[in-house]
Amino acid sequence: MLNITKMNELGCNTAEGLKRCLNQETFYLNLVQMGLKDENFAKLEEAIKNNDLDKSFEIAHGLKGSIGNLAITPLYNAICEITEELRAKKAIDYSPLLEKVKENRDKFLAEL
Amino acid sequence: MEENKKGGTRILAILGVIVVLIILFFGTFWNSKTANRDTEKAVKSVSLLYLEELAGRRVQVVSSSLNYYLEKMQIAIKLLDEDDLKSIENLQVYQSRMKKLYGLEKFAFVDNDGLIYTSLGILRGIDQYPFDYKTLKSPKIRVKDVHKEDKKVIIAVPLEDNLVLADKELKVGFIEITMNNLLNMISLQTDNNSTTFCNIYTRNGIALTNMILGGLAQEDNLLGAMKTANYDLGFSYDCFSKSFSNGEEGVVSFTYNNIKETLYYEPIQNTDWTLTYLIRENVINDKISSISDNILTRSLIQSIVAVLILVSMFIVFSTQNKKAAKIAFEKEKADAENRVKQEELEQRLVLQEKLLEQERQKTEADYMVNALSSDYRSVYYVNLEKNEAICYRRNKKLTDKIVEGDHFSYLTKFTEYANLYVVESYREEFLEFIKPENIRKNLMKEPVIFYRYLTSHNGKEAYEMIKMANVSHSETKNNQVIQSIGVGFSDIDAEMRDSLMKNQALSDALKLAEEASKAKTTFLSNMSHEIRTPMNTIIGLDSIALQDSTISEKTREYLGKIGGSAQHLLSLINDILDMSRIESGRMIIRNEEFLFSKLIEQINTIVSSQCNEKGLEYDCQLEGNIDNYYIGDNIKLRQILINILGNAVKFTPKGGKVSFFVSKTANFDKKSTFKFVIKDTGIGMSKEYLPKLFDAFSQEDSKSTNKYGSSGLGMAITKNIVKMMNGNIDVESEKGVGTTFSVTITLIDSDKKLTDEETGEIRLQDINVLLVDDDPVACEHGKLVLEKAGIKSENAFSGKEAIEKVKIRHARRDPFNLIIIDWKMPEMDGVETTRQIRSIIGNESAIIVLTAYNWDDILDEATKAGVDSFITKPLFASNLLDEFKMAIKKKNISTQTAKKADLKGKRILLAEDMKINAEIMIMILKMREMEVEHAENGKIAVEMFESHESGYYDAILMDMRMPEMDGLEATGKIRNMGHEDSKTIPIIALTANAFDEDVQRSLQGGLNAHLSKPVEPESVYSTLESLIASSK
Secondary structure (H helix, E strand, O other): OOOHHHHHHOOOOHHHHHHHOOOOHHHHHHHHHHHHOOOHHHHHHHHHHOOOHHHHHHHHHHHHHHHHHOOOHHHHHHHHHHHHHHHOOOOOOOHHHHHHHHHHHHHHHOOO | OHHHHHHHHHHHHHHHHHHHHHHHHHHHHHHHHHHHHHHHHHHHHHHHHHHHHHHHHHHHHHHHHHHHHHHHHHHHHHOOOHHHHOOHHHHHHHHHHHHHHHOOOEEEEEEOOOOEEEOOEEEOOHHHOOOOOOOOOOOEEEEEOOOOOOOEEEEEEEOOOOOEEOOEEEEEEEEEEEHHHHHHOOOOOOOOOOOEEEEEEEOOOOEOOOOOEOOEOOOOOHHHHHOOOEEOOOOOHHHHHHHHHOOOOEEEEEEEOOEEEEEEEEEOOOOOEEEEEEEEHHHHHHHHHHHHHHHHHHHHHHHHHHHHHHHHHHHHOOOHHHHHHHHHHHHHHHHHHHHHHHHHHHHHHHHHHHHHHHHHHHHHHHHHHHHHHHHOOEEEEEEOOOOEEEEEEOOOOOOOOOOOOOEEEHHHHHHHHHHHHEOHHHHHHHHHHOOHHHHHHHHHHOOEEEEEEEEEEOOEEEEEEEEEEEOOOHHHHOOOOOOEEEEEEEEOHHHHHHHHHHHHHHHHHHHHHHHHHHHHHHHHHHHHHHHHHHHHHHHHHHHHHHHOOOOOHHHHHHHHHHHHHHHHHHHHHHHHHHHHHHHOOOOOOOOEEEEHHHHHHHHHHHHHHHHHHHOOEEEEEEEOOOOOEEEEOHHHHHHHHHHHHHHHHHOOOOOOEEEEEEEEEEEEOOEEEEEEEEEEOOOOOOOOOHHHOOOOOOOOOOOHHHHHOOOOOHHHHHHHHHHHOOOEEEEEEEOOOEEEEEEEEEEEEOOOOOOHHHHOOOOHHHOEEEEEOOOHHHHHHHHHHHHHOOOEEEEEOOHHHHHHHHHHHHHOOOOOOEEEEEOOOOOOOHHHHHHHHHHHHOOOOEEEEEEOOOOHHHHHHHHHHOOOEEEEOOOOHHHHHHHHHHHHHHHHHHHHOOOOOOOOOOEEEEEOOOHHHHHHHHHHHHHOOOEEEEEOOHHHHHHHHHHOOOOOOOEEEEEOOOOOOOHHHHHHHHHOOOOOOOOOOOEEEEEEOOOHHHHHHHHHOOOOEEEEEOOOHHHHHHHHHHHHHHHO
16 A cells, blocks of 8 residues: 555655645545546557647646646656657657656556 | 470480481491391302302313213224224225214324325325324324314324334324314303303413303403403402413402403313303392392381381380380391391302202203213103103204204104104004003013114115113102103114125025035035946946956956955945935934844944954943843944944054943933943044044044045044934043043834844845846846845846836746845836836835935835835945845735735635646645635636626636646636626636746736646635735
8 A cells, every 4th residue: 555655765755745735644645546547647658659749748747747746756757757858849759758657657556 | 394394305305316317227227238248248159169160060071071082082093903004095994983983073193294194085284283293292182273163172192103004104193073062062051041151261362162251252362351351359360361371270250341250260181271160240249239228128117117106105105215225126126137138048048059059960961961862863751651752852854843852742753753754664663662562561671672674764765773761760660660761763874784784795605605515515425426336337347357267366466456445435435425415414313123132243243353354352242231122223323333443443553452342321211321332452542633533524644544544524424323313422532542432322122022033034045136237237246246145136137127027926926025126227217117016016025226326315206116225336235135124124014914815715716637736726725615616627617607607706726738728718718708807806827837938928818826836735825815805
């Protein structure tokens, strides 16, 4: 079960995340779970596959916001990387960046 | 026989009666003649006494008049100084002045060549004057033109040797007085019944006045006329003429033109004049003769009656013894009657003496009135009770018919006078002045009252003065009500015009001086401000240049020296500005709460570092129960103390000591008095210099200015500020030993207690500063200064740019703490920029205007526009922080009263596509008991807003990036919907990493604020609180 200690171990700034959730741990952990299971991760993967950069950016940007809000730092950093590239609409291969996001997300999903 | 006897007895009786009758008649005649002679003798001796007395008094009066002139002249000569002798013109001015001052007709000098210097020019003809200027050794009084009608009295005085005028030595000074004027003062007129006569003659018998002496006309020579007189026994012409010519005193009785007269003569001291007094004896004799005749007639009648009675007695009782007894009785009776007559005569003599006394008093009074009234044109005696005035002296110019001696109604005539001659602007006050009740009131306060006014005689204006004094008799003076007054009118035109002219000249001079002083202050102030602008660039560029790491050591040294000199120059300019502010009364003493220990700490930091640098010992001691907070002007107080301590450091050589003692000496009425003593072991000052210490631009050794570097204004400013703070500053000093300054200042006690919060410094790293200046150098320098102090700052190069930056910061809810704006900027100046900024951010940030100029003139306007404070260019971090703290303190007070809405129960529309974000936001909003309705994208949000009535939602939280419809578009649609609140409802943007351009775009799109994700709950609350409050 993912808890605060575990999250901290995995490099999250839970103090910040908790503060944003008015220090309500259960609420926070619920939101973390919800965030990790967000369907937008699948949508992002699909949009990149379709090379729809605009849509990809929009989704990545949204995810960046919510994961950032929850202060799931390692995952947030990975999303930030891909978001910035997408914002610049760089014609690159996004698979490694997407993979990085997936890797980090899976780390947390494994703890659920 | 019987018949014969009877006839013999009758004859005997008749003979007896005849004998008795003869004896009776002769007896009566003899008796009355004897009485007559005795009376005559007595009258004569009394008359002589009277003459002697009268003549003696008049001689005294003439002598004293002459002495009076002589004294005046001697005083006038003593007043002659070197300047007066520089030129003939100066001498003439002096003579005119003396003439006017002492009322002299002619006042002249004679030089060794016999030239006469008068106030009107130089004259020849000294030989016409009756004194020898070459040999004159003592003052002489002589008569000039003795044979002419218009005789002159000359009083000549020898002068000291050293009076030299244009190479000529002045030998003699003299004055000339018209004889008649002189004698007018003396009142020689004789009595009315032509019994006594008075005149003055020269030794050779020439009359000096135009009066007659008994039977003598003015033109008769006394000695000549007296030749023809018949002298009484014991007197002769030879004796008289000899005695008179020798200037002796004497008396002579004679008959002239069949009139018996007695002349008394007495010489007048210091002159060759003799005063004569003549009395006509015949008048007295006539009276005495008639008395004698009466006695004789009555005696005769009595005798006849006695004889008749005797005869009838004889006839009836007929005894010779009885007849004899009867005659003796009658004789006794006649003697008794004679005695009664004698007594009557004695009474008359007493009466005569009384008359003499009255005459003497009258003469004295006349003399007094004449002497005292000489300054007045008109003199009146006014009885206020009776409203009656008596004229004693009359201004000839007046047209009313009053003459000297007239009695008239006071108020009527005086009012008439006012209406005729007093000009309108003075008339009312004049009429007020002459009202009896006002006179009484004023004379109770002052012994003499007067009023100056302007008159107009035939269109010619002149100043006159009316003067009044109480002349009630001493016994009535104690009576509170004043009954009679003396009134004098005098001409004061010349003095008045002179004084008016002087006043005008003085006021002109004062105005000129004031203008000059004002011009000086303005010039200094303007110059100093103008100099400060380029100084700002010099200091700015110097410090920027010093930042350059590539410069050589030499250049660094030069730059260091430039910086030092520029700082010094700046301090001089600041001193001058302070001084001009003090002089123009623009310096203001603030009354603000401050931390006392902080003040002392700041002073110690500065002074101890200065002492360290110079190798001096520094010691600071505090005494007494000193509170933490006091109310006063701590910045000015610091200036005073730093100034004195700075001087102490400056003037104390290496190895010396500077001590600073602070003590609370008194506590009263919620105020505390502090004594600050600053003591040094420096070079000290001389006692002579100490009084000048606080004068502007004073320095004991002017050569030391360069050595110690100062404007000479420091102490003057210090003293002035101490004075403005109602304090006191003292100094004691001894040359070579040291100086001790004591400053006493009273501060208001504060109830405020020390809290932890206040002891903490402002965290410099937390301050955001916006520096607005059109000059890039100034901006760069400012940034550098702030950076050194650890303060983050942004620059804006115009007012417009500043406003944009402030708008964005405001929307981001991350305002600048401090905005520093240059005053003088093209297009939009600092004050206008402030006004516009304030219209956006309200009271949010502290705004300080930075200027090289004097801000006194714009102070009001700037404060109204929202400027919190001012600081001078160039920027120093310490000054800036002081002002900033002050502004923040003021803000704290004002923000407490700022409007805030209560968030409880407010309905918020949240447009957010990301579920997690929405969850968090809903949680946050619900914590403050707000209702939240969630829209998953912009389109839904627009529909939800549209489907509810106006006022349903209190605010909208709008995510910017959403599928279907983004936040910007949704905001645009809501704003244009036409709902009552669609224009006013607060819409707050929620974004991640928004750039300034994005913020700007969303502001233009109608959003009210821009919160950055991840959003802090507190900033959501405060934004909603203030926006909802201001939208309602």
